[in-house]
Amino acid sequence: MFGFFLRWLFAFALLAVTFNPTRWNYTRWAMENYQSQLSVTVLAGLILFIGYIIYLRATLRSIGGLGMFLVAAVVGALIWVLIxxxxxxxxxxDQKVWLGLLALSVVLGIGLSWSFARRAMSGQFDVDETDE
Structure with missing residues (x-):
């Protein structure tokens, strides 16, 4: 459970660092400073891009596009019930943006954690297919 929390927390941090309703986010900083600090802007953007590739690739491999849609639908329905x-x-x-970031981070956190949860429930390991 703690592992899921950490994977979700990193997903939330990745999304929130990229964009959030405060002035403390990469998107706003990059738009304001790209002319004077282009090299740092590109480096930070590439690091964020790598983080997204890791999360999206793992999520697509573990739960797929349909699974991502279903998790997002359940999170959306839960928000609807709470409203x-x-x-x-x-x-x-601002509240809507934070809620959207939370919902997206839950999708990514579940996607990255699904292989671990599946192994715990079924005892089966997920392995990548190779063309050998």
């Missing part, structure tokens, strides 16, 4: 019950109110844009 319906009055537990969650979407009053401003």
């Amino acid at each position: 319906d019950w009055g537990i969650l109110a979407l009053g401003n844009r």
